[in-house]
Amino acid sequence: MFDCIVVGAGPAGSTTAHQLGKRGRSVLLLEKHQLPRYKPCTGAIAPSIAQWLDFDITPAIDHKLRRIRYTWQLEDTIDAVLETEEPMWVVRRDVFDHYLVEQAANQGVTIQDGTPVVDIKLQDGTWTVTTEQGSYGSKYLIAADGADGPMAKWLGFKPEKVRQSYVLELDLPEPIAQPTMAFEFGLVKQGCLWDFPKQQSHSLGMTRFLGDKPKDPENSLATYAQFLGMEATAGHLHTHGLKLWNGNRPLHTQRALLVGEAAALVDPMTAEGIRPAIFSGIQAAIAIDGALNGDSHALEKYSHTIHTEWGNDIQWSQRIANVFFRMPKIGYRVGIKRPTATKRLGQLLAGEIRYADLANRVIKRISGSFLPGRDN
């Protein structure tokens, strides 16, 4: 019998497992894929995660980016530079995620990959987790199975919208001379295309932040790849769900918690999900440890912490996204094109400011420039 079983070895699951292992708890981490595994993602990470980690994360960072290029329908180019002390980090998800799994293993966590969980049952205060390889028992359970996993539904949570999203991975024969992150607005309705280059590859991402599925995503990605000087046919296209944050909801139930994207914690303006996955993993471990120590409100406190520390600020990101992606042309003109836009982005990623600090100004500026009857 384990103290806790964690389902899913992404950043949320590995972080929870690592933190519980460090507290002397017995943990089983179950992952359906063989490890290391790739997760469809463009792999940009806010350097502010370093403040929460008690190990050196630098070996898992592929590259750091300062240069940014924005375009509106592949024209009207803006070049900018992130001026924060620490630039944006980019990672290869197979490397980064496996590094986190290794940190968990170093804390005595039992890891079993190639082991899909197929059923869960709570009886007499004990979870039985059934996999294709056999069953395991635990006192507590963590759902860290991401946007496409079944756990939230099995635990009885209301389903969240899952947005189909796309990543085109393109490996290059030579290292990239001047890697520049790039964002394209206007080519995808109510969404965007972006590129986070690694040392020797590009990861092009695409999603719609509002509305339904994008029309002809392959064509949009191919057009953008060509604009950036590459042929989409040379790459690999991956699709994956994306669960954007959509309001504070309880993230706990009887003897179980949702973490990371299983809890729909992804930033609705930027699709940033790794930072909240790690943050929620740390908070979940604190909660499970507290519950094992007899705190009967520990799981409830977890939901409260995620709401106050993440959701309450992310609601402002959602409000900006609702205005920006409805009027992207104005948003580009009066928001992105301002030199302060990149400065604020850097400050947000560094954790120096929060969305609440700028949302009202941004929303007013975009809405105030809207002229009815004009092609805004």
Ligand SMILES: Cc1cc2nc3c(=O)[nH]c(=O)nc-3n(C[C@H](O)[C@H](O)[C@H](O)COP(=O)(O)OP(=O)(O)OC[C@H]3O[C@@H](n4cnc5c(N)ncnc54)[C@H](O)[C@@H]3O)c2cc1C
């Ligand atoms: C197109 C796209 C681009 C993105 N770009 C970025 C970005 O640049 N920066 C950023 O911060 N975020 C980005 N994200 C979001 C980010 O990838 C996720 O939010 C993040 O991976 C969530 O981490 P997680 O640990 O919660 O889940 P995941 O990383 O999804 O891990 C869940 C794990 O659970 C496993 N699993 C699922 N079902 C089962 C089962 N039944 N049994 C056992 N294991 C199971 C899966 O195999 C997986 O390994 C992007 C997402 C998409 C779709």
